[in-house]
Amino acid sequence: MTTELITATAAELAARLAAREISSVEVTQAHLDRTAAVDGAVHSYLHVDAEGALASARAVDRRRAAGESMPTLAGVPIAVKDVMTTAGLPTTCGSRILQGWIPPYDSTVVARLKAAGLPILGKTNMDEFAMGSSTEHSAYGPSRNPWDLDRIPGGSGGGSSSVLASFQAPLATGTDTGGSIRQPAAVTGTVGTKPTYGGVSRYGLVALASSLDQAGPCARTVLDTALLHEVMAGHDPMDSTSIDAPVPAVVEAARRADVAGMRIGIVRELTGEGFQAGVQQRFDEAVRHLVDAGAQVVEVSCPSFVYALAAYYLILPSEASSNLAKFDAMRYGLRVLPAGDDDPSAEQVMAATREAGFGDEVKRRIILGTYALSSGYYDAYYGSAQKVRRLISDDFAAAFASADVLVSPTAPTTAFKLGDKLDDPMAMYLNDIATIPANLAGVPGMSVPSGLAPEDGLPVGLQILAPAMQDQRLYAVGAALEARLQAAWGAPLLASAPDLTAATAKGA
Amino acid sequence: MTQATTEATVPYEEALAAYDPVLGLEVHVELNTATKMFCGCATTFGAQPNSQVCPVCLGLPGALPVVNEKGVESAIRIGLALNCEIAPWCRFARKNYFYPDMPKNFQTSQYDEPIAFDGHLDVELDDGTTYRVLIERAHMEEDTGKSTHVGGATGRIHGATHSLVDYNRAGIPLIEIVTKPMVGAGERAPEIARAYVATLRDLLAALGVSDVRMEQGSMRCDVNLSLMPTGADRFGTRSETKNVNSLRSVERAVRFEIQRHAAILASGGSVTQETRHWHEDTGITTSGREKSDAEDYRYFPEPDLVPIAPAADWVERLRESLPEPPAARRRRLQGEWGYADLEMRDVVNAGLLDLIEETVAAGASPAGARKWWSGEIARRANADGRDVPAYAAAPRRDPRPCGGVGVVGHQRPTQ
Numbered sequence: 001m002t003t004e005l006i007t008a009t010a011a012e013l014a015a016r017l018a019a020r021e022i023s024s025v026e027v028t029q030a031h032l033d034r035t036a037a038v039d040g041a042v043h044s045y046l047h048v049d050a051e052g053a054l055a056s057a058r059a060v061d062r063r064r065a066a067g068e069s070m071p072t073l074a075g076v077p078i079a080v081k082d083v084m085t086t087a088g089l090p091t092t093c094g095s096r097i098l099q100g101w102i103p104p105y106d107s108t109v110v111a112r113l114k115a116a117g118l119p120i121l122g123k124t125n126m127d128e129f130a131m132g133s134s135t136e137h138s139a140y141g142p143s144r145n146p147w148d149l150d151r152i153p154g155g156s157g158g159g160s161s162s163v164l165a166s167f168q169a170p171l172a173t174g175t176d177t178g179g180s181i182r183q184p185a186a187v188t189g190t191v192g193t194k195p196t197y198g199g200v201s202r203y204g205l206v207a208l209a210s211s212l213d214q215a216g217p218c219a220r221t222v223l224d225t226a227l228l229h230e231v232m233a234g235h236d237p238m239d240s241t242s243i244d245a246p247v248p249a250v251v252e253a254a255r256r257a258d259v260a261g262m263r264i265g266i267v268r269e270l271t272g273e274g275f276q277a278g279v280q281q282r283f284d285e286a287v288r289h290l291v292d293a294g295a296q297v298v299e300v301s302c303p304s305f306v307y308a309l310a311a312y313y314l315i316l317p318s319e320a321s322s323n324l325a326k327f328d329a330m331r332y333g334l335r336v337l338p339a340g341d342d343d344p345s346a347e348q349v350m351a352a353t354r355e356a357g358f359g360d361e362v363k364r365r366i367i368l369g370t371y372a373l374s375s376g377y378y379d380a381y382y383g384s385a386q387k388v389r390r391l392i393s394d395d396f397a398a399a400f401a402s403a404d405v406l407v408s409p410t411a412p413t414t415a416f417k418l419g420d421k422l423d424d425p426m427a428m429y430l431n432d433i434a435t436i437p438a439n440l441a442g443v444p445g446m447s448v449p450s451g452l453a454p455e456d457g458l459p460v461g462l463q464i465l466a467p468a469m470q471d472q473r474l475y476a477v478g479a480a481l482e483a484r485l486q487a488a489w490g491a492p493l494l495a496s497a498p499d500l501t502a503a504t505a506k507g508a
Numbered sequence: 509m510t511q512a513t514t515e516a517t518v519p520y521e522e523a524l525a526a527y528d529p530v531l532g533l534e535v536h537v538e539l540n541t542a543t544k545m546f547c548g549c550a551t552t553f554g555a556q557p558n559s560q561v562c563p564v565c566l567g568l569p570g571a572l573p574v575v576n577e578k579g580v581e582s583a584i585r586i587g588l589a590l591n592c593e594i595a596p597w598c599r600f601a602r603k604n605y606f607y608p609d610m611p612k613n614f615q616t617s618q619y620d621e622p623i624a625f626d627g628h629l630d631v632e633l634d635d636g637t638t639y640r641v642l643i644e645r646a647h648m649e650e651d652t653g654k655s656t657h658v659g660g661a662t663g664r665i666h667g668a669t670h671s672l673v674d675y676n677r678a679g680i681p682l683i684e685i686v687t688k689p690m691v692g693a694g695e696r697a698p699e700i701a702r703a704y705v706a707t708l709r710d711l712l713a714a715l716g717v718s719d720v721r722m723e724q725g726s727m728r729c730d731v732n733l734s735l736m737p738t739g740a741d742r743f744g745t746r747s748e749t750k751n752v753n754s755l756r757s758v759e760r761a762v763r764f765e766i767q768r769h770a771a772i773l774a775s776g777g778s779v780t781q782e783t784r785h786w787h788e789d790t791g792i793t794t795s796g797r798e799k800s801d802a803e804d805y806r807y808f809p810e811p812d813l814v815p816i817a818p819a820a821d822w823v824e825r826l827r828e829s830l831p832e833p834p835a836a837r838r839r840r841l842q843g844e845w846g847y848a849d850l851e852m853r854d855v856v857n858a859g860l861l862d863l864i865e866e867t868v869a870a871g872a873s874p875a876g877a878r879k880w881w882s883g884e885i886a887r888r889a890n891a892d893g894r895d896v897p898a899y900a901a902a903p904r905r906d907p908r909p910c911g912g913v914g915v916v917g918h919q920r921p922t923q
């Protein structure tokens with residue numbers, strides 16, 4: 001019974017909750033029990049809120065028992081990335097500098113989850129301030145990949161990807177600045193969407209790079225991802241960059257899974273060289289499945305994509321250096337007094353706190369960004385990067401003139417071993433080579449499992465990209481592929497993941 | 509060559525004999541919008557510290573700004589009244605620097621895309637001549653919080669035991685109005701500076717966009733001054749005297765800085781580029797922080813806000829709704845009241861126009877109203893070193909009750 005509750009999809013749970021076959025308290029408790037059993041090994045959570053989740057679950061059950069008509073996902077529990085503010089729950093962004101900070105307000109996304117009746121299980125681990133591709137830059141230790149506990153679960157949203165892949169939650173939220181939803185989904189065999197920039201409110205998301213950050217849904221199936229997308233998305237007057245337009249019909253697209261006549265563009269620059277053999281193989285197979293489902297394939301070229309990584313690593317640090325300036329020990333968060341000074345100035349306290357509170361990767365990017373914005377360098381760095389950004393948008397526009405969606409492998413490799421790239425920032429950055437262009441152009445993207453790489457038996461993800469505000473196309477393609485692959489496999493990909501309770505028992 | 513930050517001066521006439529002053533004025537005006545520039549917090553002056561704050565104006569992690577449309581409207585009206593061009597498209601920018609009373613450690617401001625630019629303001633001087641002040645730009649920004657340094661002798665940070673910060677002021681909309689350098693003012697530079705600020709104050713009051721109460725800080729003036737040898741065309745090094753907060757002080761500060769710069773230059777020194785503090789009591793400026801050209805605010809376009817693109821027909825509607833320009837109004841009122849030129853000028857210079865108009869409207873004779881305000885009350889004000897309007901009995905805005913402390917609700921700006 002319990003196993004069934006934690007392996008069920010959110011859509012199944014929602015249906016059974018609506019039919020009152022099961023209660024939200026049962027579902028929530030089952031996931032909390034799972035966390036108690038496996039999270040010691042996986043470390044998906046920075047904070048578990050059992051009491052709060054059960055209280056929300058009880059409230060949903062009561063309302064349902066009273067005959068109230070409830071939103072679709074009411075009673076289905078969810079894990080929230082620790083970058084989103086939660087009133088009364090710690091929000092650390094994986095950073096020492098926010099240790100113990102309890103926000104007085106909910107982010108819009110969290111407010112919408114609460115309004116839709118989703119009990120919040122806890123806050124998931126992440127690279128500090130979402131800077132990283134492995135969670136190894138979390139100040140609170142890395143999360144682990146449920147497929148192989150010695151490997152990374154992706155990043156920055158490795159807490160959310162591993163929480164799904166280890167069946168500790170059926171749904172999770174993420175944020176994606178350069179791939180932080182999609183790459184973790186790819187390496188854990190889960191699904192994640194970065195919506196169109198402006199599609200989901202950023203109010204209450206602790207900003208990494210404001211012009212790139214986008215919150216989105218994470219789940220184990222395409223339909224579940226769509227259901228959560230619909231809850232999170234929509235115009236928010238508190239976010240000036242939020243798009244005031246109806247949410248694309250993502251759930252309908254996921255249910256129809258129709259790609260007949262759709263033109264699938266393969267981006268020449270995002271395949272072949274630099275991609276692991278098994279990753280490329282699963283990508284080619286996935287494309288064949290889509291053709292079998294009625295899509296046609298076109299090849300497109302996006303020549304400016306080769307400059308995307310360089311532009312991204314100027315724009316992101318520039319904005320981040322400014323966004324992270326507020327962490328100064330004056331009003332909240334960590335405060336460190338400089339050693340050996342009885343009467344430090346405010347500036348000395350700021351410096352000592354930032355020295356102690358930020359990790360190396362955060363410092364590295366603050367320094368990069370401060371430099372890139374300096375007078376005399378602005379035009380050469382930030383200014384040029386903005387021009388590249390324009391070129392990348394132009395490339396997308398041209399590609400979407402001949403293709404309805406674009407596809408590529410989500411990440412160049414399967415999950416690497418913890419520690420493998422920690423001392424080589426450039427190697428770590430290259431993980432996001434295929435995901436970054438979408439953030440620079442503001443277009444939506446999804447990662448959906450495409451199988452296991454034959455050489456290492458680890459999950460591979462397919463990335464789908466669509467024009468701005470055409471997010472529903474991602475779901476049509478993702479769902480069509482998912483259906484055909486699962487028919488071929490005879491089960492969801494995660495059914496072949498190792499049994500974590502055994503691993504945990506051994507480890508303990 | 510030695511760099512000097514001395515307070516030594518030479519006589520004014522001596523300074524003017526050898527040097528031409530170049531004057532620039534930066535005036536910060538707090539708008540009187542009901543809510544702050546980027547959030548829904550109230551802007552009531554004098555409320556209990558930190559009672560008018562929210563996640564946005566406290567810079568809490570995750571909070572985002574939303575532009576107050578009324579603030580933009582006021583900025584455009586000010587720009588139009590200053591005969592400026594209004595940008596059809598402009599952006600906010602982040603001005604990055606660390607300071608405890610600035611919650612985000614950047615100020616949301618405008619940099620190379622001000623909403624209004626290239627204007628002018630004609631200023632009438634005491635002898636009836638008109639001086640045209642060219643306006644470089646008027647841009648929108650937010651105010652910082654207010655630090656109170658406790659325990660030091662002067663209320664400045666140096667020597668203080670601790671500091672208190674009130675964030676009620678953080679995020680209040682400001683318009684910064686910057687003149688082009690004024691060249692050729694000569695010995696009349698102090699008079700022009702004062703007349704400009706007075707004219708600007710009257711204009712802003714007529715627009716109804718600000719309380720323009722210099723003594724409460726809702727209008728603050730920075731005086732930039734440099735000297736160049738008579739007949740030269742290359743500007744000297746300037747000093748920036750901050751927060752000169754009365755008309756009288758503006759005039760005195762310009763005068764003092766001319767005398768001080770001249771003393772440095774005459775002795776063969778060079779002027780240090782720095783900010784300076786004005787001391788109302790002693791009538792001198794003292795060195796503040798050194799401000800080198802290397803100071804780098806790392807401006808970049810504010811990614812959390814979308815560009816401002818005021819519709820042309822909106823701008824035209826605002827242009828048509830501008831009130832009667834103060835100079836025209838003065839001529840009209842002088843005619844109605846039958847004041848002599850000299851009487852009228854005294855009334856205007858003392859900032860008494862509104863008070864007399866209100867008093868006449870309340871039933872007093874024009875002559876009687878003038879005598880009351882420019883006689884008895886002016887004598888008193890002069891003795892106290894304040895401006896007469898500070899003595900007005902009728903408050904200009906209704907005090908509103910303030911809410912509870914530490915309210916964390918957040919709302920968009922409403923007006």
Ligand SMILES: [Zn+2]
Pocket residue numbers: 544547548549560561562563564565566679
């Ligand atoms: Zn506020």
